Amino acid sequence: MAGIVSYGAYVPMYRLSRAILGQVWGGGGKGEKAICNCDEDSITMAVEAGVDCLKGMDRKSVDALYFASTTAPFKEKQSASIVAAALDLREDIVASDFGNSLRCGTVALKAALDAVKSGSARNVLLVIADCRLPAPNSAYEPLFGDGAAAFLIGASHVVAEIEASYYLTSEFIDVWRLETDRLPRSWEERFILDEGYEAHMKKAFNSFLKARNAKGKDFTRAAFYAPNARSHQAVVKILGLDPKTQVEEPLFDSVGNTGAALAPMTLVAALEGAKPGDKILLGNYGDGADAHALLVTENIAKMKDRRGIKTYLKSKVMLENYGKYLTFRDLMPSEETPMTRPRTSLTAMWRDRNWVYRCHGHHCQKCGKTQFPPQKRCMYCQAEEKFLEEVPLAERKGVLFTYSMDERTAVIDPPNILAAVNLEGEVRIFSQMTDRDVKNIRVGMPMEMTFRRIHDALGVHNYFWKCRPARD
Amino acid sequence: MAESIKDKVAIVGMGCTKFGERWDADIKDMITEAADEACKDAGVELKDIQAIWQGSQWGSQIVEGGVVTGTLVSSTLQTQYIPVTRVENACGTGAESLRGATFALAAKGYDLVMALGVEKCKDMGFGGLPSVWIGRWEPVYGAFGTGPGRYAMAATAYFAKYGLSNDDGKKLLAEISVKSHFYGAKNPKAHLRREVTVEQVLNAPMIAWPLGLFDCCGVTDGASAAILCRTEDAKKYRDDYVTIKAFGMAASPGWGKERIDYDFTYWDATQAAARAAYAEAGIKNPRKELDMVELHDCFSIAELIASESLFLCETGKFKEQMADKRAYYHDGEMPVNISGGLKSFGHPIGASGCREVYEVYKQIQKKAEEPSRQIKDVKLGLAHNQGGHPGKFVCGVTVVGAP
Secondary structure, eight states: OOEEEEEEEEOOSEEEEHHHHHHHHSSOOOSEEEEOOTTOOHHHHHHHHHHHHTTTSOGGGEEEEEEEESOOSOSSSOSHHHHHHHTTOOSSSEEEEEESSTTHHHHHHHHHHHHHHHTSOSEEEEEEEEOOOOOTTSTTTTTBOOEEEEEEEESSSOSEEEEEEEEEEOOOOSEEOOTTOSSOEEOOHHIIIIIIIIHHHHHHHHHHHHHTTOOGGGOSEEEEOOSSHHHHHHHHHHHTOOTTTTBOOOOTTTTOBOGGGHHHHHHHHHHHTOOTTOEEEEEEESSEEEEEEEEEOGGGGGGTTOOHHHHHHHSOEEOOOHHHHHHHTTOSOOOOOSSOOOOOOHHHHHHTHHHHTTOEEEEETTTOOEESSOOSBOTTTOOBGGGEEEEEOTTOOEEEEEEEEESSSOOSSSSEEEEEEEETTTEEEEEEEOSOOGGGOOTTOEEEEEEEEEEOGGGSOEEEEEEEEOOO | OOOOOTTTEEEEEEEEOOOBOOTTOOHHHHHHHHHHHHHHHHTOOGGGOOEEEEEOSSTTOTTTTOOOOTHHHHHHHTOOSOOEEEEOBTBTHHHHHHHHHHHHHHTTSOSEEEEEEEEOOTTSSSSSOOOTTTTTSOSSTTTTOOHHHHHHHHHHHHHHHTTOOHHHHHHHHHHHHHHHHHHHHTOTTOSOOOOOOHHHHHHSOEEEETEEGGGBOOOOBEEEEEEEEEHHHHTTTOSSOEEEEEEEEEEOOSOGGGOTTOOSSSOHHHHHHHHHHHHHHTOSOHHHHOSEEEOOOSBHHHHHHHHHHTTSSOTTOHIIIIITTTTTSTTSSSOBOTTOHHHHHOOOGGGHHHHHHHHHHHHHTTOOSSGGGOOSSOOEEEEEEEEEETTEEEEEEEEEEOO
16 A cells, blocks of 8 residues: 655744744734745755655665645756755656645645556655745734655555545635745635635545545544634534644644645654554645545654654744844845855856765775765875765764854855864765854764755855754 | 075065055056065166066956956066066965066076066955855855855864863964054054054954954055076175075865864965975074064964964964964064064965065065064074965965075
C-alpha cells in the first residue's frame, strides 16, 4: 500500500510577535508568527524540509521531486530543479513545480501517489513551502506565516498508508494574486469563509466520509487547512470532532497560516504524535477541497530523529521590531547609495554547480584530506585533480572556529557574519553565517550548513550554502 | 645562476604626496606631486628616466573596477614612449613596483628608473572600500567578505588562541592604534592627524566586530615615488643614498582560511617573504638588527600579527614583548610604524608599499618631517607590504639600508 515513507518539516528561526504588530497598527492579537529570514524563500525552505525528510533515507531511491508552493521565487524557471540539486538528488529524475493554488501540495500528493502506484517511480519526494506576503496593516498581516513540509511518498516501509482520497475542484474565487501582484487581493470575508471555505470543506469531507461509510469520530486525529482559527473551529463542529482529543491545532499561534504548507505541516505535527494504528483525517482547501484517510503503521517509530515541527518550533529568535520585518520583506523603499551593486555570472554558477548547489567538496585520495571548495590541486598535498574525488558535505555538522561581525557591509540584515567552520572529517568551510542571534555567538559552538539565497544580483536569485548555529 | 640583489641597486630620490582625503587633487595631480618631488630629491629631470613601474590596484576607477594601463602615468607626466609597466598585487602593489624597477636595473636593462604607486580612492561617494568583488570572481562564494570582516576573523582567533578576553584583546589592539595616531599626529604628510586615547578607541563605533573604527585605517588618496639606479652610479646623484638589501616576495597558496590547519593567527606569506629577505640581507636576529620597521597595518590586528610573523617578537608574545614594554615606539627596542603606519599615515592601496620605503629612506637620512619622530641612528630598515586577506596574501618584504 502506498503512502508516506518519511516526513520532515521546517519552521524559520525568526518569529514576529503579534504584540509588535499591535504596537505598530493598534489592536491586540496573541501569539506569534514565523517569518523567513531575508535570505530565505520557498526554495530554501523546501530544501530544509527535504533535508529533514531524507534523514536516513537513500537519496538514490528518489525518482521524482515535486515542489508545491504559491510563492515560487521564479515565475519562469523551475524551482524543483534547484531544490533537487541542493538535496543532491540524482540527475535522471522527474522534477515538477505545482503552484497557484493553496491546495497545490495535496494535488501534488495525488500525482506522487499515482506515480508510485503505477510503478513509474519508487519514491517521490514532495516538498511544500510557502511564504505569502501580506499587505502591511491588513487582516492577513498578523495571520500569514512561513514554513515548509516534506513527504517521501513510496510503496514500501510506509509510516502512514494513504488509504483513500477524495478531490473536489471548484472555480470559486476568494483570494488571488494577478501576474504582477506581490500582495494578495480578496473578496468580502463573509463570502469567502462561509460560501467558500466552510461550504467546500463540508462538501468534500461529507462526500468522502459517506463513500467510506465513516464518521468524524472514527479518526484518531484530524489535520486540515483553515484560513483562520475561527473557521477551523467551524469545521471541527461540522465534522463532530472532539476539540480536546481529535484535533491537530493548525499552528496559528506559533507559526501562522503558512498557505499551501499549512495542511502538510499540520499533518507532520499529527504524525509526530501518532502511534501505530492511528487513523488520521487530512483535509485541504483552495480551488475546491480534498480529504484523505491515513493509517499509521508500526514504522512510525523509526521517524523519531526528525526535527519536524516540534524541534523547529522550539528553536527561535524573536524579531526585535517591525522595521526589521519590513526590510526583510523588502516592503520599504531604501536609500540609494553610490555603493557598487553585486554582480553574478550564471555561466560560472553553472560550471560550479556541483559545489554551489550540491555542496560537494573534494576528498584527496593521496593525502586523505577533504576540502571545500573543490580544487585544481589538493590544497594540502598539491596532488593533481585526478586524485580529487567529489564528496557531499551539506549534512556534516561542525563547530565555529572563528568569526567576525561586519556592520558596514551592504547586506539586508547587518552585521554580516563571516565564519570559519570546522566540519566533521576535518574539513573547513569559510562562509557567511545566517539565522544567528548576534548576542549568542561564541567560538566552538555547534554549526550546520543551510541552503540560502545569497543575493539577487542582476535580477536573478543566486543561491549557495551558508552556515548557521545548529538548530537542535 | 641567480645572484643576490643585495646592495646592487640604490634609491637616490623619493617623493610622497600629502596623504588624505584629497578632495582638491585628482589622480593626475598626485602622480605629478610624487614624481616631481622624487625627481627634485634626486636632482634629475623626468626626461632622464628610462622606464617606470606604476603600481595601482584601480587607479581612480574603483567603482567601475576599470583597467589602469601604463598610459595613466605616461599621459600625466608626458613621458615620451618609454616603457611604463603597470603592476598590481592589491594592497601589496607598492612593493611590487619597487621590485620590478630594481631587478630591471640589476639586469642592466636601464640606468635610471622610477617606481611609482598611486591610488585615488575618495571619488567614489561613500565611506569604506567598495565590495566590487561580489560576483566578480565567484558569484556567491565569499560574497560580502570585506577587508575589515576578513581581518577581524584573525582578531577573534588570536583572542581565542591566547586566552584573551574580548576586553583584554580589544585593549591590546587599542594600544597599537593609540601609538599609530600618536605618530600620525606628528607627521605632516599623514592622513589621520589626531591623537586618540585607549578609551576613545574602545568606545568607537563597531566596524567589524571585534574591530572598531580606530582599529581600521582610513580610506586615503595618495601617491609615492622612488628614483633608482645601480649603486655604482648612486654617488652621481647624492651621497646619502640608500641601497636595497633584499626583496622577499611570497604569494601564498591561497587557501588558508579553507584549511583545517590554519588558525588565522599568523601570516604565512609574511613569514615566507621575511625568511627569504632575512637570508638575502644576512639578518639573523631581526629585532636586534633592524633599526625600524614599517609594516602593513591596515588594521590594528594586522600590526600585531605582522610583528609576530616578521619575527620582531616571539609568536604569541606581542603583548609582553612589544606592547607592555612599549618596544614599538620610536625610542623603544623595536620601532614600528613611526610614520603613523597605514593606520594613520593612510593607505592608498597601490601607493602604500612605496610609501613605507619612503619612511625608511627619510629616517636613514635623518629627515623625518617632524624631529620628534626621528629615530636615533637608523642604518637598516624593513618595509612590509601585503595584499589579499588572512589565508590568501601576497607579501613583499623590502629591506633597505645605508650602503
